[in-house]
Amino acid sequence: MKLLHRDDLYAWSSFNKERNIDFNSIAWIRPDGNILIDPLSVLSEDYEHLNSLGSVRWIVITNSDHVRAAKELAHVTGAQIAGPFAERSHFPIKCNRWLYDGEELVPGLQVIELQGSKTPGELALLLDKTTLITGDLIRGHKAGSLTILPDEKLSNREEAVASVQRLAEINGIEAVLVGDGWSVFRDGSLALKELAASLVAKCS
């Protein structure tokens, strides 16, 4: 796994040749049990590395299109799975917990629900108020800046833009770790504000 911008955060990735971007998964290493977010299949060397960093307590899936290897990893690690509350009636795999806006999964990991994306109540996670982790709606197709899903993928563009604006109003975000594409590791809040401004400009 690749070390991210904090000593307790790692990522592993898989290149997607249709979109020419990496898909990414995150591991947050904690004394009380590690947390994986949108985990892809883990190569044997990454699994060895992950195992050496302690047990996995939770796997968070941000939306039903990001189930990826969650079930298999839950099986081999004994982790519990948490998914988006708004998808609880039709989620493709069994979850042990449903996450909704404003709660914390564990101390320091705040849950944010996004609206208007391709699935209801897609989750974003805010770690220690400084690292935003996004699943599908906010993504990075061009290195150094953020974008959102194309209009045809959104269930409601206006609501999606409002969700981005809400995130852009949070100051002090250093990094935006995206599930799909290039993450931003410097001036995350500024990148979110730039994204929100570009979406509003497109509307008007």
Next chain:
Amino acid sequence: MKLLHRDDLYAWSSFNKERNIDFNSIAWIRPDGNILIDPLSVLSEDYEHLNSLGSVRWIVITNSDHVRAAKELAHVTGAQIAGPFAERSHFPIKCNRWLYDGEELVPGLQVIELQGSKTPGELALLLDKTTLITGDLIRGHKAGSLTILPDEKLSNREEAVASVQRLAEINGIEAVLVGDGWSVFRDGSLALKELAASLVAKCS
């Protein structure tokens, strides 16, 4: 290949499990023939993508430890190879041209020689005065910031620090694309200044 911060720049990577970082290669797409920098082996899908973007004119190798797949790629693409002038007497493969400080390989691609790294005259390249491409000396082990080779790998730390300071004095660099680890895509000049300051602080 992954699109970088400009529409004419792509990268492909290979994860290195000993260091837990990606090794990266760059492709600059140009009407007059594309340029590859420190190219790793190309997967078939990446090769197809690369081929679809035109012919390869030059392969630049920043130092003798980054020869990687240059020879094979030169063979299949018909590209010429350029290497560091200071290594011309002992370079592991045949080069068609030796690059030295201050010249341009093609218009817009300025050559910078770095001193004190693990090989003599390691090359850095400055593209359009805004994108710095580094081989080995400057690298990214922690996402969002830059570092240099560990002291034991340097031939002369003082000279290496002076080379970093020289780069840090160039204003207007947007991105620093590293051969090893995390590239920086926002505020590249600031990241270089932070690096230079950290090295000087370590000296004093």
